[in-house]
Amino acid sequence: MxxxxxxxxxxxxxxxxxxxxxxxxxxxxxxxxxxxxxxxxxxxxxxxxxxxxxxxxxxxxxxxxxxxxxxxxxxxxxxxxxxxxxxxxxxxxxxxxxxxxxxxxxxxxxxxxxxxxxxxxxxxxxxxxxxxxxxxxxxxxxxxxxxxxxxxxxxxxxxxxxxxxxxxxxxxxxxxxxxxxxxxxxxxxxxxxxxxxxxxEKAPTLKLFGNSLILGTMEIMAESLTLADKAGIDSSVALTLLNDLFPAPIMTAYADKMTNDKFDGTLGFSIDGGIKDASHIRRLTSELNSPMPAIDIAHQHMLTARAGHVTKVQQGTSKYQTLDWSALVSGVRVTAGLAATGSGSHTGVVLDDE
CATH class of the missing domain: 3.40.50.720 (NAD(P)-binding Rossmann-like Domain)
Structure with missing residues (x-):
């Protein structure tokens, strides 16, 4: 630790x-x-x-x-x-x-x-x-x-x-x-x-500031891990490099969730809470004229992830009762043309060794 x-x-x-x-x-x-x-x-x-x-x-x-x-x-x-x-x-x-x-x-x-x-x-x-x-x-x-x-x-x-x-x-x-x-x-x-x-009002403002750091970081990690997945990089290799470059416990924990589809919201922070917090952050940025486009994008990816989960719940095929907010990576995967879950199982660009 x-x-x-x-x-x-x-x-x-x-x-x-x-x-x-x-x-x-x-x-x-x-x-x-x-x-x-x-x-x-x-x-x-x-x-x-x-x-x-x-x-x-x-x-x-x-x-x-x-x-x-x-x-x-x-x-x-x-x-x-x-x-x-x-x-x-x-x-x-x-x-x-x-x-x-x-x-x-x-x-x-x-x-x-x-x-x-x-x-x-x-x-x-x-x-x-x-x-x-x-x-x-x-x-x-x-x-x-x-x-x-x-x-x-x-x-x-x-x-x-x-x-x-x-x-x-x-x-x-x-x-x-x-x-x-x-x-x-x-x-x-x-x-x-x-x-x-x-x-x-200062304490809840700082809370939103902190959550914007976490959410923005997760969005960038989700995009990078998805890019590695599409390029045919083994997910365990991508995760190891991320941990080597950024050995921060909060980052490595969320990267592990994204890489291994550990999206059980009962064990972490639910995606409903994440969408609520992102909405608060976006409202604050609007009132203060301080743009945070990464949060705008993360908000949309969480909505995409939640929409897919709702469909699975209705079909009786959902693995989880509620999603963790790190499931925003599934929204990134969908926009990249991949399946929402199953990191590392996709066929991407594989370069032959010569």
Missing amino acids: SDALLPPKDKTDTLPYSRPVTPDHGRRVGVYGLGAIGYSVARNLANSLSILPLVVYNRTSAKSEKIANELGPNKILVAQSPADLVDSCDIIFTFLANDEVVKSAYKQFYQALQATSSVTPKIFVESSTTYPTVAGELDNLISSVPHARFISCPVFGAPPAAAKGLLIAVMSGDYRSKKEVAYLLVPAAARKVVDLGGNV
């Missing part, structure tokens, strides 16, 4: 805040959203909390029951509704699928806050990937309630990194709230925190 992915030996360089007065505080922590990232964060937080069990809520109750059965009642309590989560918790993390789901959840939080007479301070930590202005809307909503605070805290890292507590958390919003949340996350669920100040 690259040193860049190893957890820190201490928090000196990974937390931009001094230690809170009561870092173990004994405040009740909750997690809403037990998807690929949220589930791992919840597990890690539950195992790190020394006083009170973690409270979880998920719209699909099976996931809440799964983590409760996995860790037991001393580690996990299951909330029966978003209002129950708000009533019982002091710090609530949300890991949700898209902007509309996030807005819906926070409206329920707001209604629950309005209905209670509690004066206990509450911190809401939004960790989904949303358009930046959503954070501003949520901050206005939550902060209008006395004793309630909102911070943006999207995270970088694939599910395996989340499972190992190696996420990078990006924070913006209320300073004291960020400090308290940072010491909850590191080292239990994250290896580093990046502070972007008080404007809650």
